[in-house]
Amino acid sequence: MDGISHIQPPAGSQDVGIYHYDGLDRAWLARRVEEFREQVQRRMAGGLTEDEFKPLRLMNGLYLQLHAYMLRVAIPYGIVSSTQLRKMAHVARKYDRDYGHFTTRQNIQFNWIKLEQAPDILAELAEVDIHAIQTSGNCIRNVTTDQFAGAAADEIIDPRVYAEILRQWSTDHPEFLFLPRKFKIALTGSEKDRAAIKLHDIGILTTRNEHGEPGFTVYVGGGLGRTPVIGVKIRQWLQVSDLLRYMEAILRVYNAAGRRDNLYKARIKILVRETGAEKFAEQVEAEFARLSGDRFNLPPEVVSAIQARFGAPRFANLPATSTAFDRAMLTNPAFAQWVGTNTHPHRMPGYISAVISLKPVGGIPGDASSAQIDHIAALADRYSFGEARVAHEQNVVLAHVRLDDLFALWQELQPAAIDTPNIGLITDIIACPGLDYCELANARSIPVAQAISERFADLARQHDIGELHLNISGCINACAHHHVGHIGILGVDKHGEEAYLISLGGAADENAALGQLLGAAMPAHVVPDVIERVIAIYLAHRTQGERFIDSFRRLGMAPFKEAANAR
Amino acid sequence: MKLSVVTANRLRDGAILWLGAGPAWREHFAEAQPFDADALVIALEFGAREVALQRVIGVYAVDVEHNTGTLSPLSARERVRAHGPSVRPDLGYGQTHNTLVEA
Ligand code: SF4
Numbered sequence: 052m053d054g055i056s057h058i059q060p061p062a063g064s065q066d067v068g069i070y071h072y073d074g075l076d077r078a079w080l081a082r083r084v085e086e087f088r089e090q091v092q093r094r095m096a097g098g099l100t101e102d103e104f105k106p107l108r109l110m111n112g113l114y115l116q117l118h119a120y121m122l123r124v125a126i127p128y129g130i131v132s133s134t135q136l137r138k139m140a141h142v143a144r145k146y147d148r149d150y151g152h153f154t155t156r157q158n159i160q161f162n163w164i165k166l167e168q169a170p171d172i173l174a175e176l177a178e179v180d181i182h183a184i185q186t187s188g189n190c191i192r193n194v195t196t197d198q199f200a201g202a203a204a205d206e207i208i209d210p211r212v213y214a215e216i217l218r219q220w221s222t223d224h225p226e227f228l229f230l231p232r233k234f235k236i237a238l239t240g241s242e243k244d245r246a247a248i249k250l251h252d253i254g255i256l257t258t259r260n261e262h263g264e265p266g267f268t269v270y271v272g273g274g275l276g277r278t279p280v281i282g283v284k285i286r287q288w289l290q291v292s293d294l295l296r297y298m299e300a301i302l303r304v305y306n307a308a309g310r311r312d313n314l315y316k317a318r319i320k321i322l323v324r325e326t327g328a329e330k331f332a333e334q335v336e337a338e339f340a341r342l343s344g345d346r347f348n349l350p351p352e353v354v355s356a357i358q359a360r361f362g363a364p365r366f367a368n369l370p371a372t373s374t375a376f377d378r379a380m381l382t383n384p385a386f387a388q389w390v391g392t393n394t395h396p397h398r399m400p401g402y403i404s405a406v407i408s409l410k411p412v413g414g415i416p417g418d419a420s421s422a423q424i425d426h427i428a429a430l431a432d433r434y435s436f437g438e439a440r441v442a443h444e445q446n447v448v449l450a451h452v453r454l455d456d457l458f459a460l461w462q463e464l465q466p467a468a469i470d471t472p473n474i475g476l477i478t479d480i481i482a483c484p485g486l487d488y489c490e491l492a493n494a495r496s497i498p499v500a501q502a503i504s505e506r507f508a509d510l511a512r513q514h515d516i517g518e519l520h521l522n523i524s525g526c527i528n529a530c531a532h533h534h535v536g537h538i539g540i541l542g543v544d545k546h547g548e549e550a551y552l553i554s555l556g557g558a559a560d561e562n563a564a565l566g567q568l569l570g571a572a573m574p575a576h577v578v579p580d581v582i583e584r585v586i587a588i589y590l591a592h593r594t595q596g597e598r599f600i601d602s603f604r605r606l607g608m609a610p611f612k613e614a615a616n617a618r
Numbered sequence: 619m620k621l622s623v624v625t626a627n628r629l630r631d632g633a634i635l636w637l638g639a640g641p642a643w644r645e646h647f648a649e650a651q652p653f654d655a656d657a658l659v660i661a662l663e664f665g666a667r668e669v670a671l672q673r674v675i676g677v678y679a680v681d682v683e684h685n686t687g688t689l690s691p692l693s694a695r696e697r698v699r700a701h702g703p704s705v706r707p708d709l710g711y712g713q714t715h716n717t718l719v720e721a
Contacts, residue, residue, distance in 0.1 A: 094672075101669075101675050101676075115627060117695070117699055118632075118634060118699065118703070118710075120631075148709050165630065166629065167631060415705055415706075486694060486695060486698055487705050487706075488703060492695070494694070495694070495704060495705075497703075497704075498704060547693060549694050
């Protein structure tokens with residue numbers, strides 16, 4: 052296509068751990084931007100009606116939300132370079148209202164986009180190899196993975212590579228662009244599930260067989276929304292080279308048999324439930340056997356070629372411990388507290404992963420100003436080989452920080468108010484945009500999150516309560532995964548008023564479980580009091596080292612219900 | 619008496635609009651004109667023509683009430699549309715873009 056040759060590779064080092072586009076990728080993306088530009092022009096000139104245009108804009112991640120158009124930009128498996136982050140900050144500043152919102156799908160959303168500017172925004176994003184394609188519509192969406200991919204000490208394979216293979220396979224896949232319904236795949240690179248895989252249409256857990264070879268266990272039919280379902284295992288062991296063939300088989304069975312007559316029954320979870328997991332697995336196996344091994348085989352050389360397109364951080368040979376780090380831990384309790392919650396072990400000696408909280412007390416979960424995004428980009432450059440990750444919990448991870456540098460990094464978080472030591476605690480709330488932004492919402496999520504965050508602001512108290520996942524969705528679509536929060540809150544419409552249902556006992560990890568309802572819907576102002584009473588029961592009954600979720604499993608719902616209803 | 623106002627989104631930028639006197643589309647909810655049932659029919663017809671002219675999309679009526687002398691939408695959803703996100707009221711159209719515009 053004319054005009055492609057001028058497109059330069061994005062600025063930034065090839066060491067950055069994202070998948071690096073080549074000329075073909077960039078040419079494809081440039082064509083897609085120009086195609087959308089032409090579609091927007093036709094719409095504005097009256098050549099396309101809204102009904103004709105809507106599916107086209109949705110294919111490019113452009114929704115019409117409560118206040119304006121909203122652009123959802125894909126961050127493939129949540130990994131982003133500092134150059135890309137700066138571009139996002141630039142988009143927020145120039146085209147939006149100076150902030151972006153990181154989502155539970157590891158994407159970023161801009162809330163105040165003008166249709167007439169959308170093609171220019173996409174062209175700017177394409178300059179740094181990012182786009183909004185397949186962030187909406189009944190297609191395979193952004194493949195998500197573990198935010199510690201390529202860094203975690205317990206990793207068996209690097210899930211980025213396989214997520215990228217799935218991205219390439221699913222992008223513009225001619226058979227799977229018009230599925231019965233949207234389709235989400237999550238993949239985790241270790242046996243520890245940090246990507247909530249059992250809540251996805253397909254969940255892939257990396258494991259080893261008895262010979263120590265890496266491979267995958269496959270789950271299907273997970274999902275939340277109106278009919279929450281925990282995914283079921285249909286393959287205990289899938290060898291790596293069969294990944295695409297097996298994915299293709301699942302999608303073919305779903306595409307052929309999934310219901311298109313009823314929006315609420317169109318997800319694969321309903322098909323799996325109606326068919327029966329065992330029979331569904333048999334159908335997949337039959338399709339798998341029919342598919343040509345040659346065509347869908349994933350040979351090691353292809354995996355290596357994709358792997359080679361990822362930048363590889365040049366880790367230094369470091370001792371496993373750091374005197375500077377140890378000294379700071381001993382002398383600075385605030386730093387030690389932050390390290391306790393906001394870090395994760397790294398596979399390389401002398402390195403650690405740091406989690407930047409986007410959940411300040413009373414803040415809006417997942418929102419970041421353009422200045423904060425720029426600041427994170429600068430920190431990524433200085434401390435983490437120019438890359439960052441968006442976690443599905445709506446925080447940001449700098450994956451490869453030297454232990455020696457961790458104290459300096461922490462000090463630099465403070466000026467941007469992104470140093471809250473609350474990862475995994477009660478104020479690390481996952482909240483969807485709710486009625487403050489979302490066209491589909493029944494009730495607001497953010498003010499409820501803010502009220503709970505303020506109620507439990509005291510850090511000593513949060514740390515005493517310990518690990519607790521609290522999720523708030525503004526409607527049954529469950530974008531904030533409230534069904535699997537240890538405490539889940541769902542906004543509902545009760546006779547025209549906003550009201551909230553609380554559930555307890557959900558979990559999103561390898562022991563995934565759906566929460567149980569605590570009682571009837573209540574108004575927003577009551578919610579923090581009820582949470583407070585629930586927490587009091589936990590604190591009164593917990594045994595040594597027992598987390599909230601463990602106590603709940605041991606005690607059952609009864610004492611919590613009794614306390615919640617005691618007014 | 620039941621009162622309603624008419625709202626839409628502007629095609630080119632998605633901005634929330636309220637039908638005001640003129641009739642003309644306004645960004646500021648305070649300039650929305652209340653209609654009784656008969657007048658609402660005519661206002662919605664005007665809105666439908668505006669849709670056909672590709673100026674606005676999604677025209678519909680919003681029930682409102684008089685609340686201490688000013689109009690206020692009955693539903694929480696429409697109050698958020700009228701005044702901006704409750705958590706960022708500084709961003710609402712009436713706050714930052716308090717301009718009279720032609721669709
Ligand atoms: S859960 Fe509902 S209100 Fe929240 S973002 Fe999703 S669709 Fe919107």
